[in-house]
Amino acid sequence: MMIFDRRAGWLLAATATLFSFGAHAQAAPEAPALIEALTGSEAATRGAPATIEGFRSAKFGMDEAAVRSAIESDFGVASDAIVESANGAERTRILTVDGVEVLDGGGPAAVSYVFGYESNTLGQVSVLWAVGGEGGEGGEQVVNADKLVANADVLQNYFLQSGYAADSVVVNVPVPEGLVVFRGSDAEGHMAVLLLRGTLAEGEAGADGAAAQPVLTPTNLLLAYLADPQKPDVFRVEPGQF
Secondary structure: OOOOOHHHHHHHHHHHHHHHHHHHOOOOOHHHHHHHOOOHHHHHOOOOOOOOOEEOOEEOOOOHHHHHHHHHHHHOOOHHHOEEEEEOOOOEEEEEEEEEOOOOOOOOEEEEEEEOOOOOOEEEEEEEEEOOOOOOOOOOOOOOHHHHHHHHHHHHHHHHOOOOOHHHOEEEEEEOOEEEEEEEEOOOOOEEEEEEEEEEEEOOOOOOOOOOOEEEEEEEEEEEEEOOOOOOOOOOOOOOOO
């Protein structure tokens, strides 16, 4: 039975920001310098140019049955652990598996697989860590703001060493929802985006009279892999219809 999962729906709403950001943002001036500043040994670990094909054994272009098999294989879960949902506005279908650990010590996450409106194939995978999540029978690995920041740091360092073209890389860019920790594309235009979201509060003014800077209290960390950020496969009202 198809249900609407609020968490998955919220996650897709968050990703709308990523589509907009991916289409219009320019690479941060410091991004190439950051990559070139890696030590020789670190740079060597980057290896071949980055290739974004999906997430683990779930690949862009797979149909729902193939993705279900990939989820069960990747996380060792039963088929009934995979929750179906839908985004009514975008007319996309979503499969979500919750409470899985995808980053060692990073705490439980929800992984969502989004199928395009027209193609009905995998076009996006999103990984969400949220404050308050628990994993394991004893409720261990509670995710808090510090863990979100630590996860963001670990993943940013990983992506900066993963062979993304310097002219596609954006790091540490504030957006209304929080902070784009990383954005990068491969040669095919597939994109990875890491977004730290939370609540903003006014900080204290500097001792030298500098204006107060907003302070972000993280509530979730979203990692999204997008097959076509320039033209996502979602429902659109055609010009002239109304």
